[in-house]
Amino acid sequence: MTAVDERTTGETPQLEVGAARHRKEDQRLITGRTRWTDNMSLPGMLHMAMVRSPFAHARISSVDVDEAKRSPGVVAVITGSDLADVQGTLPNVWTITPEQKTPAHPSIAVDTVRFAGEIVACVVARTPAAARDAVELVDVDYDELPVVLDTVEALKDETLIHPDIGTNQSAHLVMDHQTESSVGDVDAVIEAARTDGIVFERRYEQQRLIPSFMEPRSMICDPTGEQTVLWSSTQIPHILRVLLAMSLGIPESKLRVIAPDVGGGFGGKLQVTPEEFITVLVARRLGKPCKYTETRSESLMAAHHGRAQHQKITLAARKDGTVTGLKAELIADMGAYLSLLGGGTPKLGAFMFNGIYKFDAYRFDLRTVFTNTAWTDAYRGAGRPEATFAIERIMDDFAHELGMDPLELRAKNWITHEEFPFTSVAGLEYDSGNYEAATAKAKELFGYDELRREQERRRADNDQVQLGIGVSTFTEMCGLAPSRTLGALAYAAGGWEHASIRMLPTGTVEVVTGVTPHGQGHETAWSQIVADRLGVPFENVEVLHGDTQIAHKGLDTYGSRSLVVGGIAVVKAVEKVIEKATVVAAHMLEASPGDIEFAEGRFSVRGTDQSKTLAEVAWAAFDAHDLPDGVEPSLDADAAFDPDTFSYPHGTHLCAVDVDTETGEVTIAKYVCVDDIGKVINPMIVEGQVHGGLVQGISQALFEEAVYDESGTLVTGSFVDYLVPSAPDLPHLTTDRTETPATTNELGVKGVGEAGTIASTPAVVNAVVDALRPWGVDDVPMPCSPHRVWQAVQGRSVGERTVTQPVNPETMQTDGSSGQLPTGDATGGDDR
């Protein structure tokens, strides 16, 4: 008996991998047919609303809930005191130095609030409206405390965010990297360059961003069964389950976490949240299902933010432009508490400030600091966009100082394609790449030389609209991550991934994946991989995920890891299925397993016309009437895959901007990127990832910034003020690829989820600065708003300037205003 199609042999198989398949999940996602968490309703379900602090720093002197409790429909009002004994602390899983200070992080503030938006009480009611009404009746008395909003100010330790730890500095991490051929440490290299070379120093500012996922966070906890079930709009159901168990003392076996379809995350849902803890604790206390869905205002205020970093970069070079060393000194804003990854996010940058370049000495110096602001964590790229921005900005600035074309300077310093595999100064082994090929293709698509001529013309004509050209040649480390490496970096968990293949009796297939998607298209890509490898139709593959009862093992989706780690686990599981099925097929065909070949869904005896389809074998394993002795009646297989190394996509991004020097308005005239992400499973999904990634990176350059006023109130508290661009605000994006397969995995693939975001920001800012070079402008702080660009043209730039004194974080200011072109050390190359 067989219930599957019989593919005719002899024809060239139509491969699924490489086909621009429409995503199978899209119909339910974009027609609203799926059920997002907030669409779900359980019998007897109660609704929660949060009372949040309007103050950024205050002692809670009293919380009066009596009137709220009497409000119609209210079931309970829970305060920090009510949960003080059971709420434990929200987890931080990355102790970036042994001395790191990790203050307690209660889900509901008990005696002190440390940022505006922190939860002080939770109202539970029979309807969402009743809960919301009663929020206004909770009377909290606050004694305001002094507010510290900037990290440099916070480092003075005049006002302590967490007095119990005695300082606002969480950690100071120094990583010194040298190649084997290094002539000395970075300070020696810099000193040498001061006497006989060039030292170039810059400060850049990574503004605070808000991840702005489309679906606000939502969660339901049902405590009524044997297992407490939590549905959450999260990127990390598996990690959440482990940490709920560890933090709240609930046996892990009594917890089931489900991430249903999730409407975006961008790292913003790579978090274990106070709201999730409160929902679980309250539901278990009341014995009823409870739901909480945040408003957009709450999301902007209290879901974690990203970036927020002061950077000081010192680059040493020979006079001919050969870079010899780099020092990156960072002060990263943690906000009021250490989040799940905390200082781990900026720490990821430690391996990327050197970018695609070869040099021998490098030091990474990071201070993580508390302020009275929303806590920060991963946002698309997480540490790598910040690093890429710094190195690509300084390379453009440096090229300008040398009077060299910025692409020429890069080519002088980058790793050439013959040199792979290449161990970078930060100690990573880049497996493959071809920066020359990607750059050549990008230059041609961009019309680089013609645009340079056009730029010259406009400069000569003193055109009101100047043209700027910006370059970003990036690589990044993704595919998080080899477990051993994570262990060496003091991260609490591993970076493996799990998959199962379930061969159903009728020949269709269920694929269980541990990488829980939140919009990426795993169901389609995994189906394509499995369809080719098992020779079954794409439509006959079902991909299951996100429910710890179904996908019981996994480490979820972030860090562009799904395909390069989770996809390989799928491949490994498929291989095991074929191995098991070969034994059964050999028995059915009365042949030795060694004589069986498997291709296009069919097991054949080599050199004969005898064969069995996979579906026939699956049925034989199901009915189990005649299996070889000792063979289990199942073709199903599990695989867990731990990569040996990271994944290193790269690419060349070129941006041309028109800058209206009269208004400061920046318009992207042309954007070309050529990315190399190795082999491609589905080019349409890749295109979507690149477009979305580019837009978020462009948006950091031009539009987005979370702004607090002096009292610590978020000014950009709605999308009226937190500017997220839409289609009319963005250019046509020309995207293309080169293909240098990864040598570290069987599919030859590299991660793509974050590449666009990592690469595009410096390309855009470099272009804006390039347009304004004739005015002596060497930086425009992000976002490059019309107002800031206009100020730069007026000679009132607020950008950071070249400095030559040794770095002391206490002296790092954010409001340099000299308005002078850099001079001195940064000039004097022989090749000018």
Added chain:
Amino acid sequence: MIPTEFDYHAPESVDEALRLLAGAGDEAKLLAGGQSLLPVMRLRMAAPEVVIDLGRIEALRGVRDDGESIVIGAMTPHFEVVESALVHEHALVLSEAAATVADPQVRHRGTFGGALAHADPAGDMPAPVLALGGELVIQGPGGQRTVAAADFFEDYFTTALGEDEILTEIRIPKHTGWGGHYEKFTRVAQQWSIVAVAAAVRAEGGSITEARVALTNMGSVPIRATAVEQALAGTPADADSVRAAVAAVAEGTSPPSDINGDADYRRHLAAVLTRRAVLAASGA
């Protein structure tokens, strides 16, 4: 995003709406397209006990020719203003300004009268109405009165409209044959104006004979730039002449400073945008 509880009424005539309004006193809010009122109610920045929805009053919707003027019903959605041939022919700057309001969804729900009664200083409808010398027709318990646009806008979100009154229609004197342009400056498309300039220009033989100019978001109310209008009369419609004529357009204004720009920048923008608006309106 749940508003406080309120009573909802949807009258089908202006008289009925006025009676409901009189009955509810200062606890009532009139709902036009809801593009401003509903968000502030959902954010609980407004908590009216009674909401009177004017959406079913057909008489308040549409554009008609009334001889010397065109008359636009207060409940006419922005997209109908954009698409109206009458507005395009006789009040081009208004047509252009309406086309820049927010995004297509808002233009289909939001109304012309609602935007004027809301009187957001960064809103796009007040300045062109002011520039063209529009009149706002108001119904109240005591009957009908007409207020010139120059007298209608009193302060931030504050107009001459009484609590018991309804804005019913707007009369715009015909500016047939005049050019018009609304120069709006924003960072992203759906944003409120950082600064915008409404210009209507009558030009003959390369010279400006008459100009009407009003500014958006340069103060608490839209500002008519009468001195600039006078300076423009008789000026050649070329960049340098117009630049000189409009240079002082921001004099005496008190624009806001916020994350999109400080007051100095807005004053600078006002001059640049006025020049661009006037040149575009004069077909130069």
